[in-house]
Amino acid sequence: MSNYTDHKKYEDYEFEDFLSDEFFVQWVKSPSENTLHFWEKWLISNPQKREMVTEAASFVRSIQYKENFEFTDEAYIQVFENILKADLEVPSHNTIPSKMDTWYSFFSVRRAAAILLIGFSCWALYETQNFSDSEKASIEWITKVNEAGKKTVLHLNDGTVIHLNSNSKISYPKTFTEFSRVISMEGEAFFDVKKEGRPFIVEVKDAKVEVLGTSFNVNSIVKGKLEVALVSGKVKVNDKLGNQVMLAPMEMIVLEDNGKIHKQDFDVRSVTGWKDKYLVFTDDDFDTVVQKIETWYGVEINTTGKFNAQWAYTGQYYDETLENVLEGIAQTSKINYKIKGKEVEITH
The missing domain is CATH 3.55.50.30 (Phage tail protein beta-alpha-beta fold)
Structure with a gap:
């Protein structure tokens, strides 16, 4: 597999370039294992860009983008190889280029790169692959599994508290990244999320639940449906069909595998009483x-x-x-x- 982190595309980026980059925006707004892996390694290799990336990420979180894109590792490679190729193929001249020529060449390459990136990101929506085990190993993940009859309380390094129900499983990084907090789960769990600037994202079934600081319950135990119940704060739920639903306190959403969505009120003890x-x-x-x-x-x-x-x-x-x-x-x-x-x- 090609090592796309060797590509130099982002080293020349300024603040505004990150804001218009679909790959960067996707990482900030809805990070996945793929994007987390890439950007963590890139920032380690380019520490001089960390402050700018932090500021750009904060700005992205404060505004709304119409779409989020999912990138597979195969798509990454093809995108960045094309961008690199475009950079290398900028024609050289024996004569000294004028400022206009230099700007035109630079602008053309950057524009071509952006077109390539957006085009491949759309194509990537229909592909799903994972990194190899050796690549995933760069981020240390912790997995907790509860058998039937067992419940546990987990305290994460950001201050978040998770109650994990019986017949449930949860995975999370030993240390969250600088820009986001992403976990994955199966079964049922109640989250009391520590409020801070980084989004907290729960990947469950084919959906993502995104919050900043809140308390909510996620239940995927019953076959064929997913329930998300919000006790306090705000929650955004994204399903596999691209639907996005915002929940207010004391609202619950039920996502069925057939695509149907139900939004309703709920009784707190009936839904979350298990943790107590x-x-x-x-x-x-x-x-x-x-x-x-x-x-x-x-x-x-x-x-x-x-x-x-x-x-x-x-x-x-x-x-x-x-x-x-x-x-x-x-x-x-x-x-x-x-x-x-x-x-x-x-x-x-």
């Missing part, structure tokens, strides 16, 4: 009740008998044992249960 040891059922059907109990206690439930499609259960338990929860359900729902180690039998 509350197991909450709100008019839940039988399958949902089973899923919640299995996830909460790390057990496998086997059922016999027919359960009416209209069957529903509402109840709330604080730090209760599995037996007490099942007994509570049995008293109101006419079910029988037996607990055998990590297995539960329910009959109706």
Whole structure:
């Protein structure tokens, strides 16, 4: 694989050049592993540009851009090789060029580079590849996995606190970059994000949740949908189809795999109570009740008998044992249960 970080395109950039560069804007507004990898290595190689890049990044965050572009590693290589080629092919003359000729050549190359970059960025929207493991190793990532029945609280180096639910996984850099805070997750987690200038971005399924400082819940446990519930602050959710939704406090968005989007209010304890040891059922059907109990206690439930499609259960338990929860359900729902180690039998 070509090492595109060797290219010199950005060394001659001034403040305004970074602002009009789609690749730079994409990194600042919606960073990915690809863009983080490139810019971190480039800044290490070009420390004299760090102050200018910091100022340009701050300016970009303060304004709105119409589109974000995703770049794959293959697209990077092709873009920068073309830019480098364009620089090398600027014609030389035996005569001393006039100021106008010099400016025209410089402007033409820069304009061609910009056209190449924008063109390839559009093409790159349809390609997805990842860096090799050796390249990813330049950024040290930490991964935490919770099995069923286990919950943990994580304290990140920026002051952010994350509650990770059962059957969930989260990955984040050991040290966040200077310009952004990006993590990826599966399952369910509650975030209390430390407010500061760098955006905090959660990559989950085919969506991105972007905030500065706020508290919110992300749930992708249920197959076929993703839920984002905002408790405080502001959140921006971007889905795989390019839809962008802003949430206000006490609003929740549900993204379905078929592209449907639902925005609604929510009850805080029902959605986020799990982090405070509350197991909450709100008019839940039988399958949902089973899923919640299995996830909460790390057990496998086997059922016999027919359960009416209209069957529903509402109840709330604080730090209760599995037996007490099942007994509570049995008293109101006419079910029988037996607990055998990590297995539960329910009959109706």
